[in-house]
Amino acid sequence: MSGLVFPIIDISPFTAGGNEDAKKKVIRTIGDACAKHGIFQVINHGVPDEVIDRQLEYMRTFSAYPDEEKSKWKPKTDDLFYSGYVDMSKISQFKKEEFTINHPDCGYNVYPDNPPGFREDMLETFSYLSRTAVIIEGILNDYLGLPPGYLKQYNNERKQDNMSSFHYLAPKDPDEEIIGVISHRDSTILTILIQDGTGGLEVYEDGKWIPVTPTEGALTVNIGDPMQAKKVLSNGKLKSVEHRVVRPVGKDRYSGFGHLVTIDKWMEPLPQLTINEAPKYKGFSFGEYTLKRLKDLRDSPSTPETAHTINSYAIQPKVTEV
Numbered sequence: 006m007s008g009l010v011f012p013i014i015d016i017s018p019f020t021a022g023g024n025e026d027a028k029k030k031v032i033r034t035i036g037d038a039c040a041k042h043g044i045f046q047v048i049n050h051g052v053p054d055e056v057i058d059r060q061l062e063y064m065r066t067f068s069a070y071p072d073e074e075k076s077k078w079k080p081k082t083d084d085l086f087y088s089g090y091v092d093m094s095k096i097s098q099f100k101k102e103e104f105t106i107n108h109p110d111c112g113y114n115v116y117p118d119n120p121p122g123f124r125e126d127m128l129e130t131f132s133y134l135s136r137t138a139v140i141i142e143g144i145l146n147d148y149l150g151l152p153p154g155y156l157k158q159y160n161n162e163r164k165q166d167n168m169s170s171f172h173y174l175a176p177k178d179p180d181e182e183i184i185g186v187i188s189h190r191d192s193t194i195l196t197i198l199i200q201d202g203t204g205g206l207e208v209y210e211d212g213k214w215i216p217v218t219p220t221e222g223a224l225t226v227n228i229g230d231p232m233q234a235k236k237v238l239s240n241g242k243l244k245s246v247e248h249r250v251v252r253p254v255g256k257d258r259y260s261g262f263g264h265l266v267t268i269d270k271w272m273e274p275l276p277q278l279t280i281n282e283a284p285k286y287k288g289f290s291f292g293e294y295t296l297k298r299l300k301d302l303r304d305s306p307s308t309p310e311t312a313h314t315i316n317s318y319a320i321q322p323k324v325t326e327v
């Protein structure tokens with residue numbers, strides 16, 4: 006089945022200016038895509054093509070360096086929140102290497118000397134992706150009928166945002182495991198993904214895996230658990246998408262993404278969305294949830310069945326006693 010089942014949405018009314026009707030149409034299209042699929046692609050998103058291309062190219066160059074050079078830029082500490090170069094295949098089921106930065110003010114960012122310009126480029130891409138994420142968060146705010154700016158104010162600190170550049174090695178022999186990232190849902194409010202043209206991202210919907218075909222110039226956006234948490238926050242109205250990455254045989258794959266999360270928050274279905282319906286999730290600390298997820302990844306690689314997810318906080322429907 007074609008990956009084009011997931012809509013490609015032009016958000017220029019928000020990035021380049023548009024009238025109220027055009028904006029309303031975008032809000033409806035994005036909201037419906039999030040409610041149905043939890044994933045869509047955006048064009049005219051305000052991130053210049055050359056910024057995206059450069060980001061992918063820098064990671065291509067960096068990942069080709071010898072291990073000795075790359076390991077100079079490992080995270081400075083063993084903390085679960087980290088920045089720098091990590092060969093994920095050594096610590097998790099993920100068959101990829103990555104370079105991660107967090108908000109420029111976080112105080113623990115690691116930036117490589119080489120290739121020259123990588124640092125500036127990561128910071129530029131980070132700032133562009135953050136801006137687009139805030140725009141999309143605002144669109145979802147309006148789709149859910151929340152007061153203007155409510156989500157932005159709720160999720161008001163950018164210090165936990167992060168961005169990783171990924172490199173997936175092409176499987177070398179036909180028997181090699183081809184999964185790059187196992188089936189999961191993101192712990193972000195939303196994820197904005199830069200995909201190169203290789204493909205490999207797949208979404209689980211209606212009992213089958215559907216490829217998300219990369220579209221030239223588009224960014225892929227997906228909803229994460231906390232927004233489902235907007236299913237916690239949204240009390241179930243927006244879908245946190247189940248996805249994985251399959252490593253295309255014979256082709257290295259490069260991607261990158263910006264996260265949008267705030268760690269210090271107490272999460273629960275927003276009161277405005279539980280007036281006429283019972284909350285589907287109990288409240289929890291977002292920090293505790295995130296730490297458990299990171300531990301799953303780093304210390305005790307989990308399976309989809311054992312992973313700590315938003316469902317750990319789901320309120321089961323009460324059984325009526327007869």
Ligand SMILES: O=C(O)CCC(=O)C(=O)O
Binds near residue numbers: 248
């Ligand atoms: O590389 C990708 O396309 C997606 C990676 C991903 O889903 C993740 O790391 O959470």
Ligand SMILES: [Fe+2]
Binds near residue numbers: 189190191248
């Ligand atoms: Fe993901």
